[in-house]
Amino acid sequence: MEKKLLDLQNKIYNYHNSKEYKYDIEYSPRISFSKIGDLYEVIFYGQGYDDDHTVHSYNLEPEEFNFGFCAFQDFLIDNPKQIISLIFNGPDAGANGTRDWNFNRIINSNVVFDNLKKFKVALTDVGDHNQSVIGEYGEENGMIAKLVSKMPNLEELELPSAPDESFFELPELKIQHLIIQAGYDHQNFIENLSNSSNLLNLKTLDYTEPFDHFGDLENEEFTSFDKFQKLFESNVFSIENFHIKLRENRINEEQLEKLQKIKKIQLLHIKTEPAKYVRI
Structure with missing residues (x-):
């Protein structure tokens, strides 16, 4: 699993580091992880938008800025069993004052995170310029319920949007x-x-x-x-x-x-x- 995670980090780094766009430690995406027994806590840092969840990350056009987030979700879909904790964080960046976290890629897959105990998405700090929200174009539309339904043993949930009914x-x-x-x-x-x-x-x-x-x-x-x-x-x-x-x-x-x-x-x-x- 460590090799898979390191390979993923290298792919994300190489994708987001070119002659035109140098890797930026403040904004460019990355992952980090900790081994907990036989399981892993994995942290993603970056922006959370996904323009088209039906396109696999490795088929994205060159220089797509959301490759890191999409590639990480595709990795999770293929490797769900060893994840005990998932944390999403990123820079105070967004569009029109909104920082969307769009998990349609996971929701529209058949993945189930049987061992996941903790799921956290960055909250909004009172000094942020961008409001962090779960959803697409600022609309939650039941995304949280669809996510949680794939996490049957979840014990801790931290989110920047309220779920619907x-x-x-x-x-x-x-x-x-x-x-x-x-x-x-x-x-x-x-x-x-x-x-x-x-x-x-x-x-x-x-x-x-x-x-x-x-x-x-x-x-x-x-x-x-x-x-x-x-x-x-x-x-x-x-x-x-x-x-x-x-x-x-x-x-x-x-x-x-x-x-x-x-x-x-x-x-x-x-x-x-x-x-x-x-x-x-």
């Missing part, structure tokens, strides 16, 4: 730790979670509402307090010592105290002030 229609999941940033649209995540019955092993939840970078979002774009109240009244937090982090919402101190009284769990509320450019 189809995620909560999957058969019982083994996820214990869930970190979700809502991205551009919370897709009724909190309400869908409160109605769910497929996350019985959940121990921690870290949930971020849509980023209000410049303080210009309307209240309607955030989850209302009554939806959070419904979640706390549900059976989702049935595990003892459940820990929840809520970020970037419009809940006030009085409402937070009310939530804490409903369910005696560890509740951490995290708020970031809107950013602003300093004018000269």
Whole structure:
């Protein structure tokens, strides 16, 4: 497996290093890996767009900038059994302020990651210029549910987009730790979670509402307090010592105290002030 991974890295490097386009350590794609017993944690660094998932990476035209991401996905499709952890990260780069992570190549394959325990895609930092999201052209369209359906033993999931309701229609999941940033649209995540019955092993939840970078979002774009109240009244937090982090919402101190009284769990509320450019 080590030889396959090193060969893949060399192919990615050679493809993205030419006389016209020198390899750039800040932006050019690469992989790194760690051996964990007989399994591997693999980290991809680069951009996550895929113009045509039906074209195998080795048939892409020369100088296609997304070769690294496509080649890595094709590698995973051919070598799923030895992967225990998958992490996707990359530079603060995108198109029109959006950094898409498009996993249609994996979704439209027959691959199943039987041993995968952790799946993480880069979150958006409050100082980023580009919003990181799962999907195609900024639309999630059930991509997360389709991905997770190929990961039957997943225990930790970290994503920069909220899944739609189809995620909560999957058969019982083994996820214990869930970190979700809502991205551009919370897709009724909190309400869908409160109605769910497929996350019985959940121990921690870290949930971020849509980023209000410049303080210009309307209240309607955030989850209302009554939806959070419904979640706390549900059976989702049935595990003892459940820990929840809520970020970037419009809940006030009085409402937070009310939530804490409903369910005696560890509740951490995290708020970031809107950013602003300093004018000269």
